[in-house]
Amino acid sequence: APALATEGYGDCKLFGEGGTETVETAVPGQFTVIINLPAVGEFNGDTEDSITNGREFCMAVNIAYRLGIDKVVLKNASFDSIVAGQNKDFDVAFALISVTEPRKQVVDFTTPYALGSFGIAARADGDVTEDSIKTTKLGTQAGTIMVDWVQTNLPEANLSVFDDTGAMFTALAAGNVDAVMTDISVVLGQVGNSGGKLKVVGQYAGGSDTAGIYPKGSAEKPVIDKIIADMAADGTLKALEAEYLAPAWGGLDPAAVPVWKY
Numbered sequence: 001a002p003a004l005a006t007e008g009y010g011d012c013k014l015f016g017e018g019g020t021e022t023v024e025t026a027v028p029g030q031f032t033v034i035i036n037l038p039a040v041g042e043f044n045g046d047t048e049d050s051i052t053n054g055r056e057f058c059m060a061v062n063i064a065y066r067l068g069i070d071k072v073v074l075k076n077a078s079f080d081s082i083v084a085g086q087n088k089d090f091d092v093a094f095a096l097i098s099v100t101e102p103r104k105q106v107v108d109f110t111t112p113y114a115l116g117s118f119g120i121a122a123r124a125d126g127d128v129t130e131d132s133i134k135t136t137k138l139g140t141q142a143g144t145i146m147v148d149w150v151q152t153n154l155p156e157a158n159l160s161v162f163d164d165t166g167a168m169f170t171a172l173a174a175g176n177v178d179a180v181m182t183d184i185s186v187v188l189g190q191v192g193n194s195g196g197k198l199k200v201v202g203q204y205a206g207g208s209d210t211a212g213i214y215p216k217g218s219a220e221k222p223v224i225d226k227i228i229a230d231m232a233a234d235g236t237l238k239a240l241e242a243e244y245l246a247p248a249w250g251g252l253d254p255a256a257v258p259v260w261k262y
Contacts, residue, residue: 041248119187192250
């Protein structure tokens with residue numbers, strides 16, 4: 001059964017036993033996590049200091065708890081910089097990151113904790129279909145695997161690449177693009193938080209593992225990997241998904257979103 005959170009953990013529920021593992025963290029006395037905002041459902045809040053819950057945030061909190069560390073510090077960074085291994089002095093990065101062979105050359109990945117697919121959002125009054133998306137004005141985020149995916153599989157789409165998730169969805173709402181593509185969890189969260197202005201129209205089965213990132217050569221990897229595997233085995237990850245993702249999705253079910261072919 002979950003315990004109530006202690007100081008420094010927001011309002012996350014804690015699972016399992018605290019202090020069962022130890023590591024030497026990048027900054028002594030704290031567990032430092034790189035994130036990429038906005039991330040509705042994963043890190044609920046507009047700034048690092050305002051976040052108190054979310055699936056990936058509470059994953060980080062539960063890792064810190066099992067390490068016996070009661071202070072979790074978040075640092076926002078661009079997605080590009082995260083997957084390029086450009087950040088320093090952190091323990092792990094969580095940003096719905098797909099595992100790829102090129103990225104393995106510059107960063108180390110955690111044990112995977114989810115399997116992603118590519119969701120497509122459009123304006124509520126828009127008419128984006130499985131056929132029309134092939135030639136529509138489509139947006140995605142810089143540094144993600146979706147840039148190459150669109151160029152390879154939807155070569156006739158009019159592609160715009162945005163620096164961050166917020167700019168991408170702002171462009172969609174403003175009519176600068178007709179649809180945007182990113183991780184299905186992000187799409188569901190943004191649509192659920194749009195007040196009915198956006199809708200989910202489809203998804204592509206990406207099939208890539210989702211994992212966190214360590215600095216290349218991190219000595220913390222074996223210990224944190226074990227904790228993530230333990231949380232998968234004992235039901236913690238499923239409980240966090242049910243607690244934080246389903247409400248953020250506003251009743252939308254990823255299993256009910258049509259899977260498109262390309």
